[in-house]
Amino acid sequence: MRHIISILLENEAGALSRVAGLFSARGYNIESLTVAPTEDPTLSRMTLVTHGSDEVIDQIIKQLNKLVDVVKLMDLTEGAHIEREMLLIKVRAVGPKRDEAARVAETFRARVLEATDTTYTIELTEVAEKLDAFIQALNGANILEVVRSGAMGIARGEKALRA
Amino acid sequence: MGLKGNPNLAVYQESMELTGAEIFVRCLRDEGVEFVFGYPGGAVLHIYDALYKQDELKHILVRHEQGAAHAADGYARATGKPGVVLVTSGPGVTNAVTGIATAYMDSIPLVVFSGQVPTHLIGDDAFQEVDAIGITRPCVKHNFLVKDVKDLATTIKKAFYVATTGRPGPVVVDIPKDVTAHKTEYAYPKKVEMRSYTPITQSDPEQIKRAAELLLQAKRPMIYTGGGVILGEASQALTELVRWLGFPCTNTLMGLGAFPATDPLFVGMLGMHGTYEANMAMHECDVLLAVGARFDDRVTGDLDKFCPTARIIHIDIDPSSISKNVPVEVAVIGSADKVLKELIKALKAARKAPDAAALKAWWTKIDAWRARNCLKYEQNGALIKPQFVLEKLYEATGGDAFITSDVGQHQMWAAQFYKFNRPRRWINSGGLGTMGFGLPAAMGVQLAYPDSIVACVTGEASIQMCIQELSTCKQYDLPIKIVNLNNRYMGMVRQWQEFFYQSRYSHSYMDALPDFVKLTESYGHVGMYIDKPADVEGAIKDALKLKDRLVFMDFITDQTENVYPMIAAGKGHHEMHLSTDRELA
Numbered sequence: 014m015r016h017i018i019s020i021l022l023e024n025e026a027g028a029l030s031r032v033a034g035l036f037s038a039r040g041y042n043i044e045s046l047t048v049a050p051t052e053d054p055t056l057s058r059m060t061l062v063t064h065g066s067d068e069v070i071d072q073i074i075k076q077l078n079k080l081v082d083v084v085k086l087m088d089l090t091e092g093a094h095i096e097r098e099m100l101l102i103k104v105r106a107v108g109p110k111r112d113e114a115a116r117v118a119e120t121f122r123a124r125v126l127e128a129t130d131t132t133y134t135i136e137l138t139e140v141a142e143k144l145d146a147f148i149q150a151l152n153g154a155n156i157l158e159v160v161r162s163g164a165m166g167i168a169r170g171e172k173a174l175r176a
Numbered sequence: 177m178g179l180k181g182n183p184n185l186a187v188y189q190e191s192m193e194l195t196g197a198e199i200f201v202r203c204l205r206d207e208g209v210e211f212v213f214g215y216p217g218g219a220v221l222h223i224y225d226a227l228y229k230q231d232e233l234k235h236i237l238v239r240h241e242q243g244a245a246h247a248a249d250g251y252a253r254a255t256g257k258p259g260v261v262l263v264t265s266g267p268g269v270t271n272a273v274t275g276i277a278t279a280y281m282d283s284i285p286l287v288v289f290s291g292q293v294p295t296h297l298i299g300d301d302a303f304q305e306v307d308a309i310g311i312t313r314p315c316v317k318h319n320f321l322v323k324d325v326k327d328l329a330t331t332i333k334k335a336f337y338v339a340t341t342g343r344p345g346p347v348v349v350d351i352p353k354d355v356t357a358h359k360t361e362y363a364y365p366k367k368v369e370m371r372s373y374t375p376i377t378q379s380d381p382e383q384i385k386r387a388a389e390l391l392l393q394a395k396r397p398m399i400y401t402g403g404g405v406i407l408g409e410a411s412q413a414l415t416e417l418v419r420w421l422g423f424p425c426t427n428t429l430m431g432l433g434a435f436p437a438t439d440p441l442f443v444g445m446l447g448m449h450g451t452y453e454a455n456m457a458m459h460e461c462d463v464l465l466a467v468g469a470r471f472d473d474r475v476t477g478d479l480d481k482f483c484p485t486a487r488i489i490h491i492d493i494d495p496s497s498i499s500k501n502v503p504v505e506v507a508v509i510g511s512a513d514k515v516l517k518e519l520i521k522a523l524k525a526a527r528k529a530p531d532a533a534a535l536k537a538w539w540t541k542i543d544a545w546r547a548r549n550c551l552k553y554e555q556n557g558a559l560i561k562p563q564f565v566l567e568k569l570y571e572a573t574g575g576d577a578f579i580t581s582d583v584g585q586h587q588m589w590a591a592q593f594y595k596f597n598r599p600r601r602w603i604n605s606g607g608l609g610t611m612g613f614g615l616p617a618a619m620g621v622q623l624a625y626p627d628s629i630v631a632c633v634t635g636e637a638s639i640q641m642c643i644q645e646l647s648t649c650k651q652y653d654l655p656i657k658i659v660n661l662n663n664r665y666m667g668m669v670r671q672w673q674e675f676f677y678q679s680r681y682s683h684s685y686m687d688a689l690p691d692f693v694k695l696t697e698s699y700g701h702v703g704m705y706i707d708k709p710a711d712v713e714g715a716i717k718d719a720l721k722l723k724d725r726l727v728f729m730d731f732i733t734d735q736t737e738n739v740y741p742m743i744a745a746g747k748g749h750h751e752m753h754l755s756t757d758r759e760l761a
Contacts, residue, residue, distance in 0.1 A: 022372070027309055027310075027321070031313060034313055034314055038314050068499070068503075071499065072496065072500060075496035076496050078495070078496075079494070079496050081317070081338060081370070081372055082318075082372055083372060084372040176371060
């Protein structure tokens with residue numbers, strides 16, 4: 014099953030490599046990983062998307078907790094949560110493809126960030142499956158470049174991950 | 177090597193600014209460190225200069241950094257105190273990696289200080305630069321790079337705190353050379369707190385109650401304990417618990433000595449080369465209590481066949497050990513000593529005794545397995561049986577020696593034939609299986625216990641992996657007794673090739689062996705050559721009489737001897753082989 018794990022870790026050199034190293038050493042898979050400092054500059058927040066059986070996820074969480082740089086973590090998929098991922102996509106926009114790309118973007122409520130004579134650069138922030146669908150819908154257009162942020166997540170309601 | 181009267185001896189005043197190197201020395205002193213095992217080099221020269229100007233910390237100069245890590249490790253295993261290592265940058269720290277990984281796999285508290293190139297050169301591929309933090313990351317509990325002398329004392333305190341608390345393990349502190357030259361005010365923190373590291377101190381009383389209830393329901397109980405009982409100083413509590421319950425107890429390779437081996441409730445070591453009775457009792461038990469053990473593959477055999485009828489209780493300080501390989505019904509997270517004491521209380525409070533009739537029937541069954549005498553061997557003929565040497569060593573030392581070992585057949589025979597009645601007496605590399613561990617580990621033990629008998633049980637292959645430490649033993653007059661079971665083979669490799677590769681002995685024969693007697697003598701020690709069974713006992717006694725000398729006993733043993741009993745890979749506990757001519761029904 015797909016799990017989104019949110020991790021608060023010390024904002025120190027090497028902390029990221031401890032997490033990445035754990036996953037490669039123990040053969041766990043990482044679908045995506047995003048990390049940035051929080052409002053407290055000594056802390057980073059990481060969102061890690063992984064797949065595994067319940068037993069594997071249980072071990073992943075225990076092993077992550079064991080890392081000395083990890084302050085706290087939460088498996089967002091255990092409760093109600095909000096998930097978002099950002100996509101930046103550049104497509105060739107000439108001739109009939111130009112209108113088509115604009116139409117698809119509008120359908121998905123994506124924003125055209127930059128339009129040149131020959132290209133559109135479009136931004137869409139949504140759940141991962143929506144991004145997949147958008148890319149597929151644009152397939153007719155000439156995709157020049159795809160940039161995805163990886164998923165970020167936050168729990169719904171009062172629940173919060175704080176140090 | 178006292179430095180009393182040394183004109184260079186420094187006198188520190190509490191308020192003065194000190195260099196990083198001086199702070200380093202003061203921190204170790206204030207931490208209560210007795211020995212530092214190390215080897216100098218460019219990046220640690222400031223530290224070595226500070227060591228020269230004091231006489232409180234004793235520095236033990238090894239001959240290879242792997243030896244330093246193993247020696248500190250042996251010291252830690254024997255004493256329960258953290259071992260301290262000091263190596264230089266680059267090859268200094270890479271040489272230590274094997275020793276660090278050895279300690280990591282067996283959860284041994286080490287603090288390893290490595291020199292690093294000056295901060296402004298980091299990343300420039302400077303001379304003797306290596307990414308020590310990156311290289312050691314997968315085999316340490318944690319590691320630190322100190323970039324500012326102001327952080328040095330706190331980081332050292334944190335390193336000792338992390339290494340020794342919770343599930344212990346090695347911690348590396350990488351110190352760039354310029355940090356050891358810079359000055360700052362010295363203050364050693366009395367304690368440190370880390371928001372990201374909070375070892376568990378309180379266990380769940382509900383789980384302890386459930387464990388007690390389950391134990392009292394057992395008809396065919398089994399207690400299986402590992403290195404965690406020794407690390408957690410829980411031997412007394414374990415012994416009390418086992419005796420109160422009257423249940424059979426087995427120890428893992430790492431757990432030997434936690435429960436007295438001569439107690440009738442002890443059924444021997446379990447696992448690949450464990451006893452028949454221990455493994456059969458594991459296979460047929462209905463309730464299994466695991467304490468400070470991690471269900472390692474050498475212990476469990478084939479997981480699909482592991483303890484098919486058991487409800488399992490697991491006590492461990494590391495939550496990630498719970499249900500890692502084997503799912504358990506009751507899990508108690510906590511230090512073994514505390515949990516076992518609470519468990520004893522809960523059992524007594526239950527006002528219910530274990531099922532005596534069921535237990536009697538269970539012991540009848542176990543005794544029948546025991547009667548197979550699975551460790552039987554015969555010392556006949558002109559060749560020395562390795563088991564015979566270990567039995568004689570056990571007798572001659574009254575079972576009270578510290579025994580270190582290397583890795584292979586001799587390690588298994590030592591574990592089978594030397595009966596450990598006390599914890600911290602059996603010192604071996606269980607998890608990583610590091611050949612070369614035995615001799616340097618023995619140095620650490622002998623330094624900690626200068627008046628005790630310390631024997632290193634080894635083989636002619638293993639001993640050559642750190643043989644250079646014979647020189648260290650001479651420098652510090654360490655009277656270690658080396659028991660070399662010399663079968664001219666990498667015995668365990670040869671055994672597997674015999675069993676599983678149709679006796680194709682690919683590169684497992686040690687051609688061109690040195691004359692170990694002459695070799696030992698050239699290092700200034702005593703060497704003995706023993707090739708007759710009748711001479712074994714006398715040689716060991718003679719060696720033990722040489723109280724202040726290192727003696728290398730080179731026992732020429734039967735080349736064809738294999739370690740039995742054995743569970744082959746992919747087999748269950750009930751599928752043991754007793755010996756070539758004694759198969760199980």
